[in-house]
Amino acid sequence: MMRFIAPLLRVTSVAAVVFLLAGTAHAQFLDEWVNYKWKDVPRTADGKVNLDAPAPKTADGKTDFSGFYMPRDFSKLISIAGNKPEDIPLLPAARAIYQQRIDTNGKDHPGVSCLPSGIPEKLSIPDGLKVIQTPNVIVFLYESRTIYRQVFLDGRKLPKIDTDDFQPSWMGYSVGRWEGDALVVETVGSNGRAWLDMKGLPGTEALHVTERYTRPNMGIVNIDVTIDDPKAYSKPWSFKVTWNLRGDAELIESICEENSKDAPHMVGK
Amino acid sequence: MRLRQSFWTAIIALTAVAAPLAAHHSFAAEYDGSKQVTMSGKVTKVEWMNPHAFFYVDVKDEKTGQVTNWAFELNSPNYLMRSGWTKSSLKVDDLVTVQGAMSRDGNKQVNASTVKLTATGKVLFAGSSDPNAPR
Numbered sequence: 001m002m003r004f005i006a007p008l009l010r011v012t013s014v015a016a017v018v019f020l021l022a023g024t025a026h027a028q029f030l031d032e033w034v035n036y037k038w039k040d041v042p043r044t045a046d047g048k049v050n051l052d053a054p055a056p057k058t059a060d061g062k063t064d065f066s067g068f069y070m071p072r073d074f075s076k077l078i079s080i081a082g083n084k085p086e087d088i089p090l091l092p093a094a095r096a097i098y099q100q101r102i103d104t105n106g107k108d109h110p111g112v113s114c115l116p117s118g119i120p121e122k123l124s125i126p127d128g129l130k131v132i133q134t135p136n137v138i139v140f141l142y143e144s145r146t147i148y149r150q151v152f153l154d155g156r157k158l159p160k161i162d163t164d165d166f167q168p169s170w171m172g173y174s175v176g177r178w179e180g181d182a183l184v185v186e187t188v189g190s191n192g193r194a195w196l197d198m199k200g201l202p203g204t205e206a207l208h209v210t211e212r213y214t215r216p217n218m219g220i221v222n223i224d225v226t227i228d229d230p231k232a233y234s235k236p237w238s239f240k241v242t243w244n245l246r247g248d249a250e251l252i253e254s255i256c257e258e259n260s261k262d263a264p265h266m267v268g269k
Numbered sequence: 270m271r272l273r274q275s276f277w278t279a280i281i282a283l284t285a286v287a288a289p290l291a292a293h294h295s296f297a298a299e300y301d302g303s304k305q306v307t308m309s310g311k312v313t314k315v316e317w318m319n320p321h322a323f324f325y326v327d328v329k330d331e332k333t334g335q336v337t338n339w340a341f342e343l344n345s346p347n348y349l350m351r352s353g354w355t356k357s358s359l360k361v362d363d364l365v366t367v368q369g370a371m372s373r374d375g376n377k378q379v380n381a382s383t384v385k386l387t388a389t390g391k392v393l394f395a396g397s398s399d400p401n402a403p404r
Contacts, residue, residue: 034350078400107298114320127347143347198295252347259318262342266298267374 034250041247042218049247051219055181058133063181063215066133068250069243070126077124079199080239087237094202094232101200104268109198112263114256116145116170118194119187119209120225123241130251138176138183143251151176151185161189161205168205170194183213196227204231219245296370296398300380304371308379309387312363313338317356319345324359326367340378341367344396352396364388370399 042053056064071077081088090098101108111117117125127144136154151174159166159173168191176185192205212224221243228236296302310328322343329336343349346356359365364387369379381395382402394403 105298106295109295112294127345252350254319254345254347256320258320259316259323260320261323262294262299262321265372265374265376265378266294268298269373 034252035248036250037248049218049245051217051245051247053218055215055217058135060135062178063183063213064133065131065138065183065213065215065221067221067245068128068130068247069221070128070246071124072242072244074124074126076239076241077121077126077198080120080197080201081199088201089234089237090201091232091234097202098200101195101202106198106200107266107268109195109200110193111198112266114145114260116147116194118170118190118203119149119172119174120211120227120241121194121196121198122149122171123211123223123225124197127254128246128249128251129243141251143254145256146254147171149174151183153177158186158188168192172207172209179212181214185211185213187211202232203227204229206231219247221245294398296380296400299372299374300370300399301373302370302399302401305368305382306371306379307366307368308339309364309366310336310339312359312361312365315359315361317346319347322346322349326365337377340376341369341381341384341395342378343381343384344398348396352394354393358393359384359386369395369397369402 038049041056042050044050056066058064075082116122122142125142125144127142129143130141132139132141136152138151138153140149140151142148147170149171153176156175158175161168161173166189168189170191170193172187172191173189174185174187176183178184187209188207190203190205190207190209192203192207194203195201196203207227207229210226210228212226214222214224216222223241223243224238225241226236226238227233308326308328310326312324313327314325316323322345324341324343326339326341327336328339344352346354349358366385366387367379367381368383368385369381372378372380380397380399380402382397382399384393384395385391386393
């Protein structure tokens with residue numbers, strides 16, 4: 001038995017070591033251009049960004065969400081429902097769409113054609129995103145699809161979406177307000193084409209997403225997401241997403257159209 | 270016993286450093302994770318571009334001697350750079366052994382999980398979107 005296992009053990013051990021060494025090497029490589037040391041952030045004795053430090057504040061005492069992040073994991077991207085699909089209050093027509101997407105392994109996901117995610121799927125895309133906060137607007141710059149999102153904090157109201165001159169969009173239209181240390185963002189105006197996750201939970205033009213952002217410390221942003229889409233779901237429902245700060249990291253350009261070759265081969269099953 | 274310990278150390282190490290996959294498309298709609306293959310040959314072309322890097326390898330059939338050019342899909346260059354690759358990690362004329370999952374549509378294409386460079390023995394993890402691939 002050991003005769004068969006021993007080579008496997010060796011290969012696996014070597015693989016792990018090589019991988020770890022690769023990780024060390026990459027830090028050195030990226031340090032030369034994309035991992036430039038941020039200014040004005042708390043650091044630990046070894047010079048790394050102190051992820052346990054208190055969350056930064058703006059001059060007017062609001063939580064400052066500025067930073068470069070990546071989602072902690074991709075479980076909500078793969079499937080928000082996870083192993084509890086019964087918790088998602090799908091209406092019959094939406095359930096049929098969801099099941100069809102499951103049956104075809106998600107082959108028709110908009111991302112296959114380099115189309116972007118909307119809110120909430122964009123919150124879980126495992127590429128870097130940069131948050132730039134000013135008093136009147138927060139800008140999210142996303143590495144994936146090289147796309148942006150604006151959340152207006154200047155007191156404007158959500159637009160009326162059932163008018164002829166309103167143009168629905170992938171990201172929708174977002175306004176935010178402060179509730180203590182939390183930032184509450186409401187988004188309407190989605191175009192109904194974005195999936196809520198890669199498994200295929202649908203959204204419609206009636207989608208209204210509420211996100212409650214908190215930053216318990218320097219290293220973490222928590223987002224409580226509530227989905228209210230009366231054309232797809234019988235009642236509002238919620239889930240959570242967490243982002244990790246990636247200290248001293250930066251966006252790297254990513255143009256999806258440059259080498260997108262998968263679409264013709266997405267056969268499903 | 271020592272071997273057993275090193276095995277688990279390796280498994281834990283691999284799990285601990287597991288990084289998220291880049292999400293451009295569904296893995297399962299394009300590749301069959303149950304059809305794992307290992308192929309060796311010479312690199313003929315490298316496309317270091319988003320959303321997925323590709324490289325191409327001339328693979329010789331040992332029985333017939335016939336050479337076929339296969340495409341291997343990697344994760345995004347951005348992901349790979351953050352995982353230790355550089356744009357010159359793989360070069361034309363490199364000899365490699367690639368392990369990965371076959372495409373579902375019969376196209377001569379594989380979603381690479383690991384790439385081993387013959388010259389150095391170095392193993393590069395390809396950031397496959399296969400949930401069962403090593404990371």
